[in-house]
Amino acid sequence: MSRNVIMVTGVLVILFGGFIWGIAGASEEPMCIPMGEITLEAPDGIEARRAAVEFPHSVHFDYACKDCHHKWTGKETIQNCTTSGCHDITESPKKSGKKNLQKDAELKYYKTAFHKQCIGCHKQIKNQNLILELSRVTTHDKMPDTGPTSCNACHPKE
């Protein structure tokens, strides 16, 4: 899929000035889709231990929007990941005896949610590349690009 022209639920959206306006499904309200880098940082009131992360949004548009915006139905405006009721816990949850409850609680912790999604996908591509590399005779073909998996590559040292 071209990086400059993307489809939002079947409506062609046009790129201009670093932003595109998409018509989000049946809703009349246009949605502004950030095309450049989005700065991801610890929620208000949290003292960050690491530098904020510069996330190149449109570099990821080969994936479906819903791969990341997993609650989006295509109609409403997309919400922040840390919106109330989503990944809105700001501290690692205490251990609970129940495994399933523990898993749910962990995913509400914003740090776990981001790490799981971001690092999870980048690692998966690295693993696939490793299998590819081991399974072929020649090594001339270019491997698929992966994203960063080391701490400093996402949280640059200040």
Ligand code: HEC
């Ligand atoms: C690889 C994951 C990923 C993919 C794929 C992705 N996004 Fe995002 N998007 C994000 C993240 C992370 C944010 C920042 C959210 C935050 O600040 O909490 C974001 C932010 C946004 C925002 C701004 C929301 C706000 O805070 O106001 C919009 C709109 C958006 N994305 C639309 C899209 C659309 C449309 C697509 C598909 C073309 C898409 N995104 C694909 C991860 C992704």
Ligand code: HEC
């Ligand atoms: C579904 C898979 C997937 C998810 C989820 C994902 N990424 Fe990526 N990411 C990629 C791929 C593939 C690339 C390499 C793309 C390229 O270079 O063309 C990449 C590249 C990057 C890069 C390097 C871009 C560059 O220009 O070198 C950064 C930084 C990055 N991702 C950050 C993040 C962050 C932060 C998140 C979570 C908010 C995230 N990614 C979520 C697949 C993913």
Ligand code: HEC
């Ligand atoms: C693919 C990118 C990526 C990688 C790799 C990554 N992180 Fe993160 N990390 C994030 C994102 C996105 C957030 C949420 C935004 C924020 O708080 O900066 C986050 C949040 C955090 C937070 C909570 C916020 C804070 O600053 O206190 C800590 C601590 C953290 N990461 C440490 C690490 C450590 C340690 C590593 C290496 C083991 C690591 N991260 C690797 C993307 C990444």
